[in-house]
Amino acid sequence: MFYKITEYNYLMSNISSVLEQVKTKGPLVHNITNYVVMNNTANALLAVGASPVMAHAKEEVKDIVTISSSLVINMGTLSEKWVESMLMAAEQAKATNTPFVFDPVGVGASAYRTEVAQKIIETATPNVIRGNASEIMALAKLTNSTKGVDSTMDTQDAIEGATLLAKKLNNTVVISGAIDYIITADTVSKIENGSPLMAKITGMGCTATALVGACLGVEENAHLAAVAAMAIMGVAGDMADEKSAGPGSFQMYFYDSLHELSPEVLSEKVKTNA
Numbered sequence: 001m002f003y004k005i006t007e008y009n010y011l012m013s014n015i016s017s018v019l020e021q022v023k024t025k026g027p028l029v030h031n032i033t034n035y036v037v038m039n040n041t042a043n044a045l046l047a048v049g050a051s052p053v054m055a056h057a058k059e060e061v062k063d064i065v066t067i068s069s070s071l072v073i074n075m076g077t078l079s080e081k082w083v084e085s086m087l088m089a090a091e092q093a094k095a096t097n098t099p100f101v102f103d104p105v106g107v108g109a110s111a112y113r114t115e116v117a118q119k120i121i122e123t124a125t126p127n128v129i130r131g132n133a134s135e136i137m138a139l140a141k142l143t144n145s146t147k148g149v150d151s152t153m154d155t156q157d158a159i160e161g162a163t164l165l166a167k168k169l170n171n172t173v174v175i176s177g178a179i180d181y182i183i184t185a186d187t188v189s190k191i192e193n194g195s196p197l198m199a200k201i202t203g204m205g206c207t208a209t210a211l212v213g214a215c216l217g218v219e220e221n222a223h224l225a226a227v228a229a230m231a232i233m234g235v236a237g238d239m240a241d242e243k244s245a246g247p248g249s250f251q252m253y254f255y256d257s258l259h260e261l262s263p264e265v266l267s268e269k270v271k272t273n274a
């Protein structure tokens with residue numbers, strides 16, 4: 001099956017203006033995320049200029065969604081109570097029109113993860129879904145079971161799966177990896193920045209998802225918000241790579257780079273077709 005792929009032609013100023021707005025507005029980003037990365041993603045949000053709040057008690061999630069600029073749901077470390085909270089938060093995001101990004105960590109690895117991912121997506125369509133190629137393939141199979149998304153996982157298959165998913169949900173799907181693809185029903189944008197060291201630290205994917213949350217908090221075009229977030233990740237990754245000696249120092253320099261990155265440098269260094 002072939003899809004017409006049109007390239008979005010954002011001006012670099014569109015991408016850099018999203019970062020500018022994150023820095024000036026400091027959007028409140030509500031995260032229900034996993035306990036492996038909770039600290040890392042909160043620090044990344046602060047470094048880029050957003051304001052994180054991590055809240056998962058079901059007694060408060062609706063209130064926190066209501067005052068937030070965006071919602072991030074990441075299902076990295078699931079348990080039943082957290083799932084209840086995730087579903088409540090998704091429902092409230094829908095009711096209050098709060099933009100919502102979903103990270104389906106490990107979907108397909110267990111029946112439980114698959115069931116939870118499906119429930120979350122059915123409760124409220126995420127404006128953006130961000131996962132690695134195998135997670136996006138697993139989700140695409142789930143929602144398009146008869147459409148022949150098969151098991152080999154080269155990039156072209158993942159793009160096809162993501163396109164089916166984006167069509168079905170009418171949203172934006174991001175496949176992260178050495179090249180990031182930001183996909184809607186009829187567009188495929190690429191970001192070609194970043195470092196292999198990013199795959200050697202836990203939670204860089206979760207951090208990418210949190211930054212999508214920050215960008216969605218200031219930019220209502222979800223495709224542009226996702227392109228900007230992946231550009232910020234990639235360019236900060238390039239900057240950290242130049243200074244670091246391995247995963248430990250990379251992580252330190254990555255936060256410094258997120259903090260230091262200006263809209264001007266972002267538009268100068270981003271490698272994209274967007």
Ligand SMILES: Nc1ncnc2c1ncn2[C@@H]1O[C@H](COP(=O)(O)OP(=O)(O)OP(=O)(O)O)[C@@H](O)[C@H]1O
Nearest residue numbers: 132176177178194195196198199203204205206233
């Ligand atoms: N080889 C690479 N070269 C450049 N950038 C990379 C590379 N691998 C990963 N990245 C970047 O790292 C970030 C995380 O992407 P990745 O696909 O590794 O997420 P993930 O598998 O969900 O990670 P995690 O589950 O550990 O959070 C993205 O911004 C992506 O662009």
Ligand SMILES: Cc1ncsc1CCO
Nearest residue numbers: 034036076077105202203
């Ligand atoms: C390692 C790990 N396990 C569950 S969540 C998580 C963080 C990266 O997604």
Ligand SMILES: [Mg+2]
Nearest residue numbers: 105132205206
């Ligand atoms: Mg991940």
